[in-house]
Amino acid sequence: xxxxxxxxxxxxxxxxxxxxxxxxxxxxxxxxxxxxxxxxxxxxxxxxxxxxxxxxxxxxxxxxxxxxxxxxxxxxxxxxxxxxxxxxxxxxxxxxxxxxxxxxxxxxxxxxxxxxxxxxxxxxxxxxxxxxxxxxxxxxxxxxxxxxxxxxxxxxxxxxxxxxxxxxxxxxxxxxxxxxxxxxxxxxxxxxxxxxxxxxxxxxxxxxxxxxxxxxxxxxxxxxxxxxxxxxxxxxxxxxxxxxxxxxxxxxxxxxxxxxxxxxxxxxxxxxxxxxxxxxxxxxxxxxxxxxxxxxxxxxxxxxxxxxxx
Amino acid sequence: xxxxxxxxxxxxxxxxxxxxxxxxxxxxxxxxxxxxxxxxxxxxxxxxxxxxxxxxxxxxxxxxxxxxxxxxxxxxxxxxxxxxxxxxxxxxxxxxxxxxxxxxxxxxxxxxxxxxxxxxxxxxxxxxxxxxxxxxxxxxxxxxxxxxxxxxxxxxxxxxxxxxxxxxxxxxxxxxxxxxxxxxxxxxxxxxxxxxxxxxxxxxxxxxxxxxxxxxxxxxxxxxxxxxxxxxxxxxxxxxxxxxxxxxxxxxxxxxxxxxxxxxxxxxxxxxxxxxxxxxxxxxxxxxxxxxxxxxxxxxxxxxxxxxxxxxxxxxxxxxxxxxxx
Numbered sequence: 001x002x003x004x005x006x007x008x009x010x011x012x013x014x015x016x017x018x019x020x021x022x023x024x025x026x027x028x029x030x031x032x033x034x035x036x037x038x039x040x041x042x043x044x045x046x047x048x049x050x051x052x053x054x055x056x057x058x059x060x061x062x063x064x065x066x067x068x069x070x071x072x073x074x075x076x077x078x079x080x081x082x083x084x085x086x087x088x089x090x091x092x093x094x095x096x097x098x099x100x101x102x103x104x105x106x107x108x109x110x111x112x113x114x115x116x117x118x119x120x121x122x123x124x125x126x127x128x129x130x131x132x133x134x135x136x137x138x139x140x141x142x143x144x145x146x147x148x149x150x151x152x153x154x155x156x157x158x159x160x161x162x163x164x165x166x167x168x169x170x171x172x173x174x175x176x177x178x179x180x181x182x183x184x185x186x187x188x189x190x191x192x193x194x195x196x197x198x199x200x201x202x203x204x205x206x207x208x209x210x211x212x213x214x215x216x217x218x219x220x221x222x223x224x225x226x227x228x229x230x231x232x233x234x235x236x237x238x239x240x241x242x243x244x245x246x247x248x249x250x251x252x253x254x255x256x257x258x259x260x261x262x263x264x265x266x267x268x269x270x271x272x273x274x275x276x277x278x279x280x281x282x283x284x285x286x287x288x289x290x291x292x293x294x295x296x297x298x299x300x301x302x303x304x305x306x307x308x309x310x
Numbered sequence: 311x312x313x314x315x316x317x318x319x320x321x322x323x324x325x326x327x328x329x330x331x332x333x334x335x336x337x338x339x340x341x342x343x344x345x346x347x348x349x350x351x352x353x354x355x356x357x358x359x360x361x362x363x364x365x366x367x368x369x370x371x372x373x374x375x376x377x378x379x380x381x382x383x384x385x386x387x388x389x390x391x392x393x394x395x396x397x398x399x400x401x402x403x404x405x406x407x408x409x410x411x412x413x414x415x416x417x418x419x420x421x422x423x424x425x426x427x428x429x430x431x432x433x434x435x436x437x438x439x440x441x442x443x444x445x446x447x448x449x450x451x452x453x454x455x456x457x458x459x460x461x462x463x464x465x466x467x468x469x470x471x472x473x474x475x476x477x478x479x480x481x482x483x484x485x486x487x488x489x490x491x492x493x494x495x496x497x498x499x500x501x502x503x504x505x506x507x508x509x510x511x512x513x514x515x516x517x518x519x520x521x522x523x524x525x526x527x528x529x530x531x532x533x534x535x536x537x538x539x540x541x542x543x544x545x546x547x548x549x550x551x552x553x554x555x556x557x558x559x560x561x562x563x564x565x566x567x568x569x570x571x572x573x574x575x576x577x578x579x580x581x582x583x584x585x586x587x588x589x590x591x592x593x594x595x596x597x598x599x600x601x602x603x604x605x606x607x608x609x610x611x612x613x614x615x616x617x618x619x620x621x622x623x624x625x626x627x628x629x630x631x632x633x634x635x636x
Contacts, residue, residue, distance in 0.1 A: 089387065132386075132415040139386045141414040144406050147379040151411055154383020154391070157368060161344070161389070181407075184376035192368075 012036040022109030029072040037068040044103035050289035052120040058279040060100035062204040062264035079109035082137035089155040093148020094173040095129035110137040113310025146179025156197040175207030189257040190229040198250040199259040204266040206277035237262030314504040322485035328463025330355030346393040354394035378407035385417035397423030397439030413451045426480040427567035429605040438600035444572025447545045453477040454545040458519040465496040487520040501551035507537030511555035518565035525619035556586040561630040570594035589629035591622040
């Protein structure tokens with residue numbers, strides 16, 4: 001796995017104008033744009049966490065690369081009309097990664113970027129865990145682990161009933177695989193041959209209490225999914241090109257659901273967070289956040305000003 | 311409306327059959343309606359729907375948590391999903407999924423919980439759901455309805471489909487007395503006076519409505535005028551009909567085939583202590599698990615028959631009189 005963020009110059013970031021980001025349908029970003037977007041998302045995540053004073057750092061940062069590919073290449077969305085009938089259905093079963101969920105939504109144009117600075121605040125609409133009632137674009141509330149793949153089966157069955165081409169994307173965690181309901185759903189999606197369903201597992205190998213394999217082992221995860229009759233695609237979850245290929249392979253596969261095992265690093269992009277389970281559920285303090293944003297090529301003040309202006 | 315008159319002999323029919331027939335009605339009138347079941351197609355009577363609309367019927371197997379969350383996904387995509395299983399599993403096994411996936415999202419998922427109450431009989435305590443009212447009514451956005459007979463089950467199921475939010479509908483296993491007919495008024499969220507009276511009110515739901523109506527007749531012979539209110543919808547609760555009964559009759563008996571903790575009696579008492587306190591007696595299962603046996607003997611052993619309602623009426627009338635003399 002790549003453990004460093006590839007160099008992106010500021011002009012590449014500046015080229016990601018709102019009219020491109022907020023497009024209806026597929027945003028169609030290429031590799032360079034996707035890498036720039038991932039950098040932007042990591043800056044958003046750190047900045048909003050510093051100001052929130054609570055929330056999760058590690059998982060959102062490990063999701064930032066495949067998250068960018070999903071929202072800015074793979075999925076067909078309409079941020080101005082979240083209930084657009086042609087939309088692809090996306091759902092983060094790991095509700096606690098709201099910093100990446102909301103950064104993706106904000107950058108895609110679901111709501112103004114300044115809303116990110118009200119994350120977890122009483123007078124904002126961005127709950128600690130995603131809420132359909134509070135945030136237009138959230139399809140189903142989440143936060144109790146293990147439920148999301150089932151939710152996505154419902155969406156995939158509905159798309160099939162309606163005989164349309166809409167696809168369904170479910171992001172799960174690796175620790176989450178310890179929930180029994182996940183395996184009810186894994187069985188069910190294969191039973192119904194839901195090839196319009198693509199799961200992504202953020203396989204960063206860490207959970208709150210430590211290493212997943214020490215807490216409650218899930219390996220060999222690929223073999224488990226294969227045994228349940230899924231199409232399994234393993235990718236470097238920080239290599240945008242590999243991720244693009246993974247989603248294309250999933251789309252092309254017929255007759256079975258697909259899962260991308262995205263091998264990632266918890267806290268990816270921030271030197272002092274990377275691969276350290278202690279960053280699962282806490283935010284950076286102000287000075288830590290300032291250091292992180294310098295590592296990400298900007299400053300806390302500059303990025304906060306950008307968000308507040310958006 | 312006019313007082314309900316019990317037929318003699320009273321016809322018997324299952325509430326879950328009303329559910330099954332209503333699903334067919336809905337399948338014909340609304341293409342958004344889809345039905346799921348957890349390996350209990352025959353006994354929840356979703357089989358009628360399955361035969362008629364196989365493409366909109368999904369067998370999920372023995373996986374109630376999965377089924378509840380799937381329903382949320384179907385609803386988020388514009389369907390009106392029903393799922394059916396035994397109430398013990400629907401309410402307890404999938405409580406977290408109902409809370410987070412369904413209710414917090416406020417999605418129009420409809421849950422058919424069959425085999426509610428002690429009258430489930432020989433299967434024993436595990437299958438005698440008597441905690442659903444407490445669980446479901448404590449979750450925001452959930453509605454809860456407990457039909458008293460076949461016709462009311464059919465109407466309640468159709469009404470649930472039309473509501474914009476999530477609804478739990480509770481059914482029993484056994485044939486139970488048919489006390490209403492196709493034309494009896496039914497409004498979701500509104501109680502109905504099934505028998506006029508001035509001395510005391512029995513507020514009942516489910517099969518206990520029949521026992522309440524019999525107790526009313528028994529008390530009439532003793533010169534006591536008993537009002538009977540059918541409070542089929544436990545959430546949202548018809549506060550007005552409860553307060554009016556307290557104001558006009560001064561004493562309340564509640565009757566439900568459910569644990570006393572957090573059930574209909576508790577819901578009614580919550581309203582009364584805040585708005586118009588009067589003596590209340592509760593006919594319910596008093597904090598104990600069920601057991602195997604024949605439905606009728608269990609209903610008697612657990613204090614859920616007409617004589618139990620009569621005794622509760624007498625107790626509450628004594629308290630009312632003591633109040634008046636104090």
